[in-house]
Amino acid sequence: MSTLKSSTHGVHLRITQLQKSFGEQPVLRGIELDVKPGEFIAIIGRSGCGKSTLLRVIAGLEPSTSGDIRINDHPVDQVHAETRMMFQDARLLPWNKVIDNVAIGLRKEDRHKAEAALDQVGLGARANEWPSVLSGGQKQRVALARALASQPKLLLLDEPLGALDALTRIEMQQLIESLWQQQPFTTVLITHDVEEAVVLADRVVLIEEGRIAMDRTVPFSRPRQRGNAEVAAFIDHILKRVMGITEVESRHEAEDLPYPLKKGS
Amino acid sequence: MRKLMSNPILGKCLPWVLPILLIVVWAILSNLDVISRKILPLPQDVLFSFRDLLLSGKLIEHIAISFQRAFIGFLIGGGIGLVLGFINGLSSIAEKLLDTTIQMVRNVPHLAMIPLVVLWFGIGEESKIFLVAVGVLFPVYINTLHGIRSVDNGLIEMGSVYGLRSASLFWKVVLPGALPSILVGLRYALGIMWLTLIVSETIATNSGIGFLAMNAREYMQTDIILLTIVLYALFGKLADSIAKLLEKRFLQWNPNYQK
Numbered sequence A: 001m002s003t004l005k006s007s008t009h010g011v012h013l014r015i016t017q018l019q020k021s022f023g024e025q026p027v028l029r030g031i032e033l034d035v036k037p038g039e040f041i042a043i044i045g046r047s048g049c050g051k052s053t054l055l056r057v058i059a060g061l062e063p064s065t066s067g068d069i070r071i072n073d074h075p076v077d078q079v080h081a082e083t084r085m086m087f088q089d090a091r092l093l094p095w096n097k098v099i100d101n102v103a104i105g106l107r108k109e110d111r112h113k114a115e116a117a118l119d120q121v122g123l124g125a126r127a128n129e130w131p132s133v134l135s136g137g138q139k140q141r142v143a144l145a146r147a148l149a150s151q152p153k154l155l156l157l158d159e160p161l162g163a164l165d166a167l168t169r170i171e172m173q174q175l176i177e178s179l180w181q182q183q184p185f186t187t188v189l190i191t192h193d194v195e196e197a198v199v200l201a202d203r204v205v206l207i208e209e210g211r212i213a214m215d216r217t218v219p220f221s222r223p224r225q226r227g228n229a230e231v232a233a234f235i236d237h238i239l240k241r242v243m244g245i246t247e248v249e250s251r252h253e254a255e256d257l258p259y260p261l262k263k264g265s
Numbered sequence B: 001m002r003k004l005m006s007n008p009i010l011g012k013c014l015p016w017v018l019p020i021l022l023i024v025v026w027a028i029l030s031n032l033d034v035i036s037r038k039i040l041p042l043p044q045d046v047l048f049s050f051r052d053l054l055l056s057g058k059l060i061e062h063i064a065i066s067f068q069r070a071f072i073g074f075l076i077g078g079g080i081g082l083v084l085g086f087i088n089g090l091s092s093i094a095e096k097l098l099d100t101t102i103q104m105v106r107n108v109p110h111l112a113m114i115p116l117v118v119l120w121f122g123i124g125e126e127s128k129i130f131l132v133a134v135g136v137l138f139p140v141y142i143n144t145l146h147g148i149r150s151v152d153n154g155l156i157e158m159g160s161v162y163g164l165r166s167a168s169l170f171w172k173v174v175l176p177g178a179l180p181s182i183l184v185g186l187r188y189a190l191g192i193m194w195l196t197l198i199v200s201e202t203i204a205t206n207s208g209i210g211f212l213a214m215n216a217r218e219y220m221q222t223d224i225i226l227l228t229i230v231l232y233a234l235f236g237k238l239a240d241s242i243a244k245l246l247e248k249r250f251l252q253w254n255p256n257y258q259k
Helices: A003-009 A051-059 A096-102 A108-120 A136-149 A164-181 A194-200 A230-242 A248-256 B001-005 B008-031 B043-056 B058-090 B090-104 B110-121 B125-149 B155-161 B166-203 B209-218 B220-251
Strands: A013-022 A024-034 A040-044 A065-072 A083-086 A155-156 A186-190 A203-208 A212-219
Touching: A003 A248, A013 A051, A013 B008, A024 A212, A040 A051, A040 A194, A051 A065, A051 A083, A051 A186, A083 B155, A096 A108, A108 A136, A108 B008, A136 A164, A155 A194, A164 A194, A186 A194, A186 B001, A194 A230, A194 B090, A203 A230, A212 A230, B008 B043, B008 B110, B043 B058, B043 B220, B058 B090, B058 B125, B058 B166, B058 B209, B090 B125, B110 B125, B155 B166, B166 B209, B166 B220
Parallel strands: A040 A186, A040 A203, A083 A155, A155 A186
Antiparallel strands: A013 A024, A013 A065, A203 A212
């Protein structure tokens, strides 16, 4: 991987033998994950499986207990300058106007980037309003603009659409997909929603009890149709796997192997 | 009812209805000789003594000296309270070291120190400024500390992911987040400031509004005493209005302060 490529596209994220415990309680027990530059992966799992912790460790917000995280072969030990994160709540500064929220962390001369990012999410006209007058979906769009304004190489999404209504959520998914296609940053999306994972991601990764229990490439071309029978079957298949209703033998395999399922089954 | 409230002139007048009504009742009662004039003077007498004191220049002199004490004391005490609040809010080591001591001193009624303060500083300016500063320090300290503690952790985390480091994190996230609470402390401290000043000026002084009142007592001039009380009420209201103005200016982002 050349350095030129990494500066124009996303970063290469490699996680080896990552472990994280809170006191005596192990949360991540040896995560192995390799995300190619510009790849979009979705991490799913039941609550408490450790997926949010994994994202926080990748972001540098939590130290790992052992193991290794590398961004373009540099170990992550603190918040990385080219990493941006979107949280479940928008976390806008209520005392800053919308545009100043987007411009946070940007240099003064880069303010036009904030304006451009706000235009990209369709809120250019609301630049000089207080965040408190925006709806939940609009706040999340501002948060997305804020994440993109600094042109990150790695975008971490911690269930950013979890609190939105179904229609706004679909709109946001389409927005995220099109922005990612324009500037292909490496993306890690945490979600509860298997459909969201399948519609957006190149790969869907399932975490169970602090380990990767499944890692599947999504075989459909973009944009993906939710109504499509194959897509629906794929979603259903993964959902069953998450719920643990798969056939006994594949379940058995899943406990030992990181790639238990055949592609395109 | 809502229609009445939205009328701008009525909205401006309504807060003053009660004070004016009070004065009218006072005027009627004392003019009808229901209350002895030695106990409660006529409103017009208060007004006349106000005019006399104003024309002689004495009133302005006393008001100016009282204002000066209040202002300097507030600046010193408020400044120390603010800085201590920031230090202890941002560093847990500093809080461990200082907070217990501060809480002990805080619970001593600062007016109880008047005899000691008079012995230390005499009845000059220092004693009044010292007392005002001590009185103002604690409400500012406690509210600053509380404000910093209650800044949303999620916002601080967001700030650090978005490239803010300690100084910029403080100015962009911690300080604005703590500001509503700091302003509450400021407003409360303004009340304490007047209270302390009035008490310390009536006990040990030779100038200021409090001295005016004490001096008038010696000669049974109830009209002047009443005048000083009205002055205190008006200055208290003035201080509160300034605090409100500050809130409006700095908290316009907050839906509770909009409009």
